[in-house]
Amino acid sequence: MQKRTWKTNLFIVLMLLPALVLSLGIIAYPMLNTLVKSFRDAEGAFTLENYRFLFTDKIALDNIWFTFWVTAATVLLAIAFAYVLSLYLRFSEGKISRLIGSLYLLPRFVPTLVAIYAMMTVVRDSGFLNRVSQLFGASFKPGLLFNPKGIIMMNLWFNIPFAAMIVSASLSAIPNSVVESARDVGAHKLSVFFRMILPLSIKDVLIAMTFVFMSNISSFTTPYLIGPNHPMMLGVYLRRQFSTYMNYELSAALSVVIFLFSSVSAVVYLYTNLKQKEWEKVN
Amino acid sequence: MKRLLSLTMVLFLALGLLAGCGTPAAEETTPPPTEQPQQQTAAPVETAPPVVEKPTVTLWTTGSQNLSDLFAKAIEAYNARPESTAVMELQFIMSGTGEATLSDRMAAAYKTSQTDAGFDLIAENSTALQGYVDAAGSDDLFVKMDFSKIPNYNNVLIKSAFDNEKVVPYRGTTVVFAYDTERVPSPPTTWAELTQWIKDHPGRFAYNVPSTGGAGGGFVSTAVYKDMPVEAKTSNDEKWMAEWTAGFNWLTEIHPYLYQSGGAVVYPNKNQGTLDLLINKEVDIIPAWADQILTNVASGTLPATTAMMQLGDASLNGTDVVFAIPSIGANAEACYDFINFMISPEGQKICLETIYAVPVIDPAAIDSDVVEKVLGLDVSKFSVISLGDLGKKLNEKWDAEIATIK
Numbered sequence A: 001m002q003k004r005t006w007k008t009n010l011f012i013v014l015m016l017l018p019a020l021v022l023s024l025g026i027i028a029y030p031m032l033n034t035l036v037k038s039f040r041d042a043e044g045a046f047t048l049e050n051y052r053f054l055f056t057d058k059i060a061l062d063n064i065w066f067t068f069w070v071t072a073a074t075v076l077l078a079i080a081f082a083y084v085l086s087l088y089l090r091f092s093e094g095k096i097s098r099l100i101g102s103l104y105l106l107p108r109f110v111p112t113l114v115a116i117y118a119m120m121t122v123v124r125d126s127g128f129l130n131r132v133s134q135l136f137g138a139s140f141k142p143g144l145l146f147n148p149k150g151i152i153m154m155n156l157w158f159n160i161p162f163a164a165m166i167v168s169a170s171l172s173a174i175p176n177s178v179v180e181s182a183r184d185v186g187a188h189k190l191s192v193f194f195r196m197i198l199p200l201s202i203k204d205v206l207i208a209m210t211f212v213f214m215s216n217i218s219s220f221t222t223p224y225l226i227g228p229n230h231p232m233m234l235g236v237y238l239r240r241q242f243s244t245y246m247n248y249e250l251s252a253a254l255s256v257v258i259f260l261f262s263s264v265s266a267v268v269y270l271y272t273n274l275k276q277k278e279w280e281k282v283n
Numbered sequence B: 001m002k003r004l005l006s007l008t009m010v011l012f013l014a015l016g017l018l019a020g021c022g023t024p025a026a027e028e029t030t031p032p033p034t035e036q037p038q039q040q041t042a043a044p045v046e047t048a049p050p051v052v053e054k055p056t057v058t059l060w061t062t063g064s065q066n067l068s069d070l071f072a073k074a075i076e077a078y079n080a081r082p083e084s085t086a087v088m089e090l091q092f093i094m095s096g097t098g099e100a101t102l103s104d105r106m107a108a109a110y111k112t113s114q115t116d117a118g119f120d121l122i123a124e125n126s127t128a129l130q131g132y133v134d135a136a137g138s139d140d141l142f143v144k145m146d147f148s149k150i151p152n153y154n155n156v157l158i159k160s161a162f163d164n165e166k167v168v169p170y171r172g173t174t175v176v177f178a179y180d181t182e183r184v185p186s187p188p189t190t191w192a193e194l195t196q197w198i199k200d201h202p203g204r205f206a207y208n209v210p211s212t213g214g215a216g217g218g219f220v221s222t223a224v225y226k227d228m229p230v231e232a233k234t235s236n237d238e239k240w241m242a243e244w245t246a247g248f249n250w251l252t253e254i255h256p257y258l259y260q261s262g263g264a265v266v267y268p269n270k271n272q273g274t275l276d277l278l279i280n281k282e283v284d285i286i287p288a289w290a291d292q293i294l295t296n297v298a299s300g301t302l303p304a305t306t307a308m309m310q311l312g313d314a315s316l317n318g319t320d321v322v323f324a325i326p327s328i329g330a331n332a333e334a335c336y337d338f339i340n341f342m343i344s345p346e347g348q349k350i351c352l353e354t355i356y357a358v359p360v361i362d363p364a365a366i367d368s369d370v371v372e373k374v375l376g377l378d379v380s381k382f383s384v385i386s387l388g389d390l391g392k393k394l395n396e397k398w399d400a401e402i403a404t405i406k
Helices: A006-038 A049-054 A058-091 A095-103 A114-123 A127-136 A147-171 A178-182 A189-217 A221-226 A234-244 A246-282 B002-029 B038-045 B064-080 B101-111 B126-136 B151-155 B191-202 B212-224 B230-234 B239-259 B270-279 B291-297 B334-342 B345-355 B389-401
Strands: B056-063 B087-094 B121-125 B166-181 B285-289 B308-309 B316-325
Touching: A006 A246, A049 A058, A049 A246, A049 B038, A058 A095, A058 A147, A058 A234, A114 A127, A114 A147, A114 A221, A147 A189, A147 A221, A178 A189, A178 B002, A189 A246, A221 A234, A234 A246, A234 B389, B056 B064, B056 B101, B056 B334, B064 B087, B064 B291, B064 B334, B064 B345, B101 B121, B101 B126, B121 B126, B121 B334, B126 B166, B126 B316, B151 B334, B166 B212, B166 B270, B166 B291, B166 B334, B166 B345, B191 B239, B212 B239, B212 B270, B212 B285, B212 B389, B239 B389, B270 B285, B270 B291, B291 B308, B316 B334, B334 B345
Parallel strands: B056 B087, B056 B121
Antiparallel strands: B121 B316, B166 B285, B166 B308, B166 B316
16 A cells, blocks of 8 residues: 555545534534533523433423333334344245335334324324224224323334344344354354354444434434423423423523433443444453 | 746635635625615615605515515516506515525614615514514614605505504514315304314414414414413513413423324424414314415415314414515605505405405505405405514514424
8 A cells, every 4th residue: 555645545535624624513513512601590590400401391301211111212223123124034944024124114214293193194093993993883093192102103103123233234244054063062042142143243233222322312203203292302301392382491401411421322322332342352 | 937836825715814804795785675675775866856666665574485576567567557656676585595694684783784785675473573673683774654645645545464564564464374265164252162173173284383383483472471461472581481381381292282293293394384284184273374375266276165164262463464664774755655556456456366365445545356365355454473582582482382292
């Protein structure tokens, strides 16, 4: 390879410049601006009041707690379903498994709003399911809208394919020979799973979890359309503080809080990635 | 080489800072209007003298899609007339996507003394205008009209709920109770009867979250203000907050009997949310805007047996919808001709046929076969509630006290 001259360096800098300026301008600066604003009152004086409010006000606390458990439930359920689905796709070789294998990503290609309205049309209390049940003389009301059940169900619809995509990739990287040799020396199916497959895929499972967590903790569209009036998820609460009450400083503080929650999972993500490298070294 | 590198670093850090400062600062104070209208308002400034070219007037308004349709149609008709003396352009803010910001944007432009920000003319509910004045912090936000330049104003039969020297009403609209006569053969006629009806029919009444749409907002403010002194209804004085208790107690009382889904009471978001419930027969009575009910009946989504009513002891609030000329507009004179057009029989016909607006002139003067549908809605009998900034507090209290009931 050619040795770098100052010209190539300049060239590299020039190539990176637009992206850097853009990210400084539209990401770094507004973030700093938000951080500063979150410590100010409406008159611009320094205050911790915004944070104090968020962690003492009954409604705000309800919302934070609600957001947490809805997100946690989404993450755990999505990963559980995705893992089972991926295992099936990896180790079953029927027509059905191939069909599912080519179809399971489809939900990723349906736009969010369309998917949510489609789901609402089907499961609302006067929706498709209800009308079908009326044909049989019953009136089945799923009761899934406007409560956490609905949000979690919709989140699963979006996130299972995504998580399955990551986990599948990880499972298909496990060579058949590993599994076969273990079976050859008499390992039980369960012990193959717990001692080989799970340890070999756990890193990607954790990564999938962090991604699902991050995209759901700040979700807006789903909880706005099918969530309850109270408690509400932080994304909806943020919009209300910002657009309805025009409480900009509190909104800034709320944004920072959401950002901190997200960074917890970012830390997990980085940590898992670093760990992987050491694990590889041992091998 | 190192020096060169660090120099470039410094350069683009500075650049980034500049770029950074540019964007968010603009966001905070005055959003789009400052940039967009520049080309729009350029015309009147440049073409001052005798040239025949018509000045451009930008009309700002906010609301649901039906309003956007209305003004698209009205402006098309107006611009097509050879005798029109201006060229109209529409800036529309869809409610729910930044509704609060029309008053905000104007307040920002007003406070920074921008006269070329393109707010030439606005169309808004007269009951909302106090909120604009409150946001800008000055009564001078709107100019006094020169009625001699609006000859058709003589035919306008109603008085506005806002300062009549500064506005011209062009239509009326009101919140009503909508129900299906087949499912509710004998609807309640008083608030006491409504209370009883709601309790007798659990789950069959719904109103939308007040901050998300005027129908629920109208229902809540009427429920809270109906037994308060008359002067309270048009006051933004916070002393009245002390008297909200009775109304909120009533809202709490009916809460358990409202529409439920999944075992809990649900308040839908937006006017459309409750309309959907009525359309899907999930509830039987809802507060809704009269024009939205009529539009849905006309399009067949609501059955022809749908009826509208008011309760005898206190009507849900209605409002006249007006044109007002902001003092920060570029060309007040050019606005009058369009206003005059909108209150002419021709303009009124467009309003009536596009969104079933209640006319502000004698309905007999309008040549249209849908006029009978709105005859029952008399603007002069509308119950007016105009709270200015206090309306926001009312919504906030509702969010905190009613939405949170377990």
